[in-house]
Amino acid sequence: MTTTGKQIFTTLEADGTLTVEVGETQFPDPKGNQVLVKMEAAPINPSDLALLLGSADLETADYSPGKLVAKMPEPFASGAKARHGQRLPVGNEGAGTVVAAGEGEAAQALMGQRVACVPGQAYAEYAIADAGMCLPLGDHSAEAGASSFVNPMTALGFVENARMDGQRAIVHAAAASNLGQMLVKICQADGIELVNIVRSQSQVDLLKGIGAKHVVNSSDDDFMKQLRAAIEATGAFYGFDPIGGGKTVDSCFKAMEQVAASKMGDYNRYGSNQQKKMHIYGRLDLGPTILTPSYGFGWTLTGWLLTPFMAQAGQETVGRMRQRVLSELTTTFASSYKRKVTLEEMLTKEAATEYRAMKTGEKYLVTP
Amino acid sequence: MTTTGKQIFTTLEADGTLTVEVGETQFPDPKGNQVLVKMEAAPINPSDLALLLGSADLETADYSPGKLVAKMPEPFASGAKARHGQRLPVGNEGAGTVVAAGEGEAAQALMGQRVACVPGQAYAEYAIADAGMCLPLGDHSAEAGASSFVNPMTALGFVENARMDGQRAIVHAAAASNLGQMLVKICQADGIELVNIVRSQSQVDLLKGIGAKHVVNSSDDDFMKQLRAAIEATGAFYGFDPIGGGKTVDSCFKAMEQVAASKMGDYNRYGSNQQKKMHIYGRLDLGPTILTPSYGFGWTLTGWLLTPFMAQAGQETVGRMRQRVLSELTTTFASSYKRKVTLEEMLTKEAATEYRAMKTGEKYLVTP
Numbered sequence: 001m002t003t004t005g006k007q008i009f010t011t012l013e014a015d016g017t018l019t020v021e022v023g024e025t026q027f028p029d030p031k032g033n034q035v036l037v038k039m040e041a042a043p044i045n046p047s048d049l050a051l052l053l054g055s056a057d058l059e060t061a062d063y064s065p066g067k068l069v070a071k072m073p074e075p076f077a078s079g080a081k082a083r084h085g086q087r088l089p090v091g092n093e094g095a096g097t098v099v100a101a102g103e104g105e106a107a108q109a110l111m112g113q114r115v116a117c118v119p120g121q122a123y124a125e126y127a128i129a130d131a132g133m134c135l136p137l138g139d140h141s142a143e144a145g146a147s148s149f150v151n152p153m154t155a156l157g158f159v160e161n162a163r164m165d166g167q168r169a170i171v172h173a174a175a176a177s178n179l180g181q182m183l184v185k186i187c188q189a190d191g192i193e194l195v196n197i198v199r200s201q202s203q204v205d206l207l208k209g210i211g212a213k214h215v216v217n218s219s220d221d222d223f224m225k226q227l228r229a230a231i232e233a234t235g236a237f238y239g240f241d242p243i244g245g246g247k248t249v250d251s252c253f254k255a256m257e258q259v260a261a262s263k264m265g266d267y268n269r270y271g272s273n274q275q276k277k278m279h280i281y282g283r284l285d286l287g288p289t290i291l292t293p294s295y296g297f298g299w300t301l302t303g304w305l306l307t308p309f310m311a312q313a314g315q316e317t318v319g320r321m322r323q324r325v326l327s328e329l330t331t332t333f334a335s336s337y338k339r340k341v342t343l344e345e346m347l348t349k350e351a352a353t354e355y356r357a358m359k360t361g362e363k364y365l366v367t368p
Numbered sequence: 369m370t371t372t373g374k375q376i377f378t379t380l381e382a383d384g385t386l387t388v389e390v391g392e393t394q395f396p397d398p399k400g401n402q403v404l405v406k407m408e409a410a411p412i413n414p415s416d417l418a419l420l421l422g423s424a425d426l427e428t429a430d431y432s433p434g435k436l437v438a439k440m441p442e443p444f445a446s447g448a449k450a451r452h453g454q455r456l457p458v459g460n461e462g463a464g465t466v467v468a469a470g471e472g473e474a475a476q477a478l479m480g481q482r483v484a485c486v487p488g489q490a491y492a493e494y495a496i497a498d499a500g501m502c503l504p505l506g507d508h509s510a511e512a513g514a515s516s517f518v519n520p521m522t523a524l525g526f527v528e529n530a531r532m533d534g535q536r537a538i539v540h541a542a543a544a545s546n547l548g549q550m551l552v553k554i555c556q557a558d559g560i561e562l563v564n565i566v567r568s569q570s571q572v573d574l575l576k577g578i579g580a581k582h583v584v585n586s587s588d589d590d591f592m593k594q595l596r597a598a599i600e601a602t603g604a605f606y607g608f609d610p611i612g613g614g615k616t617v618d619s620c621f622k623a624m625e626q627v628a629a630s631k632m633g634d635y636n637r638y639g640s641n642q643q644k645k646m647h648i649y650g651r652l653d654l655g656p657t658i659l660t661p662s663y664g665f666g667w668t669l670t671g672w673l674l675t676p677f678m679a680q681a682g683q684e685t686v687g688r689m690r691q692r693v694l695s696e697l698t699t700t701f702a703s704s705y706k707r708k709v710t711l712e713e714m715l716t717k718e719a720a721t722e723y724r725a726m727k728t729g730e731k732y733l734v735t736p
Binding site for chain 1: 443654668676
């Protein structure tokens with residue numbers, strides 16, 4: 001017996017044609033520790049957009065009910081060679097009700113419950129999910145729990161990772177995001193110093209409004225001076241950047257090195273001995289990352305993703321993080337949405353254009 | 369009592385004026401475990417050039433006997449703010465005879481011996497050096513021992529570091545250098561696979577001539593194909609790059625990811641699970657490092673310097689490395705020089721222009 005329902009699929013052809021459509025599909029019965037979740041709410045995160053729409057030209061796309069066909073420009077079309085011709089489901093996370101469960105104990109225990117889950121195909125009426133990754137939501141609504149994985153676990157992951165690396169201070173770029181606001185609250189509670197980099201005065205005000213101490217505005221003329229002062233005050237030589245392209249990481253390394261060099265006695269042609277580390281965890285800017293030779297050799301730049309971090313952190317740490325998400329779901333980890341859309345409404349020009357812009361405070365929630 | 373002798377100094381003023389000159393100076397008596405070495409030979413390494421000349425305009429410089437005055441262009445002049453106005457000695461390494469020793473046992477034991485040393489001021493008639501970093505050369509000439517530290521220890525350091533990180537294969541860029549040739553021989557002896565990236569057919573021939581198995585030519589149209597094939601054959605997802613600027617690292621990450629992705633069953637929007645790591649250990653190209661978003665998040669790029677590596681590796685490993693350098697000084701670690709120059713000859717237009725070009729096979733040796 002299988003369950004039939006609607007699901008969003010994205011397909012990129014070798015010629016650069018991207019088709020995103022609502023299709024009718026059959027969901028298999030859950031096996032072992034799988035559950036079948038009737039999806040009620042799923043956020044559109046930046047981490048979903050690369051697969052869903054990428055850099056497709058939404059202006060010239062063809063829109064029909066439940067379907068859009070757009071042109072993916074180069075180099076993105078040929079750069080995504082590995083997915084050419086594959087009809088891929090989308091949607092990292094969401095929440096809904098368990099309507100069928102595999103024979104495994106963990107799966108059976110969730111039967112009938114409302115859960116947050118990470119199926120990787122959340123933009124659908126149903127989704128098969130791993131019981132071990134499901135978070136029972138108790139009395140919380142599906143909307144309250146829809147974003148309880150990606151952003152909360154990533155923000156908690158930064159703090160856990162910083163501690164593992166012996167750090168007590170973090171620099172965070174694009175810090176006014178939903179995730180960034182969570183990080184502000186986590187760092188406050190945990191006594192971790194945080195340097196928030198934002199790009200407008202309204203974002204400065206937003207973060208100061210929730211209690212952030214160090215907020216620097218990259219649009220200000222004295223941005224580098226602000227950044228140096230905040231790094232000096234916090235000792236943050238360690239940070240996370242979801243922008244990826246451009247010079248954000250470069251600015252951080254530069255400011256960190258300048259702060260470190262100002263404390264050195266003698267000139268050292270190789271730069272300071274201060275180790276500087278930045279993590280790129282997103283690609284809001286798909287342009288190249290630019291690193292100028294202005295901070296010696298004492299730096300490390302590395303990609304950061306939640307899944308490998310959780311594998312590295314281990315089950316106990318991950319369990320503790322998930323427990324914290326649940327108990328602070330409507331406070332620290334509350335998400336807000338600009339608009340709710342159905343699967344069909346997701347694929348209109350107006351909606352797609354707006355949520356792909358990934359503007360702060362304009363997050364969409366899909367309610368299948 | 370002090371010893372008087374000639375020494376090269378480099379001074380960068382805030383206005384971008386670089387003065388490099390031979391000056392008369394007084395060398396203090398060695399104390400504790402210091403020795404005073406009468407310098408006989410010192411190589412001009414790429415790692416010396418940033419401090420010695422940087423990007424100064426040698427074409428329009430003013431040359432007089434034992435002195436050159438040149439203009440340092442922006443952004444390099446203001447980028448080196450920390451050294452403005454300081455009269456700095458130059459020359460990482462060299463060899464000579466110990467003519468005075470501090471009262472320490474290690475220093476006294478070297479009295480009268482010919483040693484290789486790492487004084488950081490090797491372009492001089494005398495230099496104060498740390499006895500613990502001196503390598504007694506026995507019957508070897510000063511010329512044979514002059515380059516026994518920077519290149520040999522760096523090449524050995526790569527292999528040691530690779531082993532520490534659980535790697536059995538290395539990618540090396542600008543691989544036809546003196547250091548690169550040493551690395552070819554070390555990897556052969558140690559059973560480490562090596563992918564050599566060079567930029568001309570003559571460099572391919574040079575490395576194949578000393579037994580290198582995988583040599584790829586970045587000037588060839590099918591460079592990326594060659595690089596992928598070599599990475600596939602060796603399993604090298606780990607490498608070292610002395611160029612720094614430009615797209616060398618990017619090409620390596622791309623090729624590594626393409627090899628890893630070709631072995632994946634399913635498409636993963638975040639790239640393969642294969643961890644890729646590159647180290648930048650030089651800045652032959654002072655332009656920015658360009659990283660394109662085409663290899664997911666499973667990569668790390670980090671600066672690499674010999675001194676912090678040795679501190680991390682510990683005394684036993686470093687001692688073993690140094691012993692190996694001494695026993696293979698005229699084989700694995702033999703250096704060749706295009707020309708020998710005095711301190712004064714170093715500062716002529718012809719010499720400075722040639723050695724700053726850092727062309728393969730055109731290394732200079734200073735014989736004060």
